[in-house]
Amino acid sequence: MPTPGPLEPSETRTLPSSGGTTLYVELFRPTATPRAVAVMVHGYAEHTGRYREVAHVLVDGGLLAIGFDLRGHGRSSGRRGHIAAFTDYLDDLDAVLALAREQAPGLPVVLVSHSNGALITLRALTDERRRPAVAGAVISSPFLGLKLAVPKARIWVARVASKLVPGFTQKNGLRVEDITSDKQMQAARLADTLCHEVASARWFTEAIDAQAHVRARATSIQVPTLWVIGGADPIADAALSDKLARTVPGAEVHLLDGFLHEVFNEVDRARPFALMTKAIDGFLAKPAA
Numbered sequence: 001m002p003t004p005g006p007l008e009p010s011e012t013r014t015l016p017s018s019g020g021t022t023l024y025v026e027l028f029r030p031t032a033t034p035r036a037v038a039v040m041v042h043g044y045a046e047h048t049g050r051y052r053e054v055a056h057v058l059v060d061g062g063l064l065a066i067g068f069d070l071r072g073h074g075r076s077s078g079r080r081g082h083i084a085a086f087t088d089y090l091d092d093l094d095a096v097l098a099l100a101r102e103q104a105p106g107l108p109v110v111l112v113s114h115s116n117g118a119l120i121t122l123r124a125l126t127d128e129r130r131r132p133a134v135a136g137a138v139i140s141s142p143f144l145g146l147k148l149a150v151p152k153a154r155i156w157v158a159r160v161a162s163k164l165v166p167g168f169t170q171k172n173g174l175r176v177e178d179i180t181s182d183k184q185m186q187a188a189r190l191a192d193t194l195c196h197e198v199a200s201a202r203w204f205t206e207a208i209d210a211q212a213h214v215r216a217r218a219t220s221i222q223v224p225t226l227w228v229i230g231g232a233d234p235i236a237d238a239a240l241s242d243k244l245a246r247t248v249p250g251a252e253v254h255l256l257d258g259f260l261h262e263v264f265n266e267v268d269r270a271r272p273f274a275l276m277t278k279a280i281d282g283f284l285a286k287p288a289a
Contacts, residue, residue, distance in 0.1 A: 006052035018091035024075035028055040034064040043115030047074025082200035108135040118142035126217035136283030145237040166202035226279035230259035
């Protein structure tokens with residue numbers, strides 16, 4: 001399939017979430033009546049505006065696409081790089097899923113998520129108490145572990161800081177050369193003032209706990225999933241994600257050789273776009289549980 005250009009949102013709005021948080025939301029409507037809704041969940045330190053090509057692919061497939069900025073990101077409220085608990089992100093996802101069902105009552109919903117957004121999706125899908133009712137999920141380069149092992153001493157220090165000074169932040173160390181090999185996408189990321197460069201101690205420890213939760217319960221996922229994993233990802237541990245994905249019932253797994261972290265922003269992004277389109281068609285063809 002050809003690589004699309006960015007698609008401007010049909011509508012933007014704000015949405016309340018827990019703790020007084022206000023979320024920024026973008027809606028992308030197809031010209032005809034949609035056959036389903038796709039909720040896009042962005043990665044850490046970025047925002048939903050970087051997913052307008054993904055939205056274009058989804059809209060071309062007849063879906064109403066909804067993107068939003070997680071708390072502490074982009075145009076949403078909240079301290080940059082910080083959360084009180086990982087379940088805060090699940091609250092944000094729940095709020096947007098409620099909007100999706102309000103916008104298209106009775107239509108199936110799918111999730112399209114990347115990196116920390118994929119961790120959020122997987123954390124939700126493995127939570128017996130608040131598992132979302134969706135037809136399937138696209139998982140892009142999930143943040144289930146860092147490529148470079150974090151020393152146990154550093155984790156211990158982070159846990160102490162998380163309790164004593166949870167809002168303490170440090171540079172996240174992300175480099176554009178590690179997220180994509182596409183030079184234009186690198187330049188766009190560097191110029192993007194809505195992205196941030198910090199991570200708090202509490203975010204770090206909450207993410208570690210969420211990763212452990214997903215690893216322990218991955219086999220409990222009850223909906224079909226597509227995993228598109230950057231095989232040359234220097235940020236998230238591709239081997240760990242690939243191994244875990246193959247234990248998930250109904251998972252379709254693609255380890256993309258040569259792809260860095262952001263597979264939907266890579267030079268050959270038409271390939272994961274085609275995989276996503278085919279997988280969503282499959283999700284929607286299955287009878288509702």
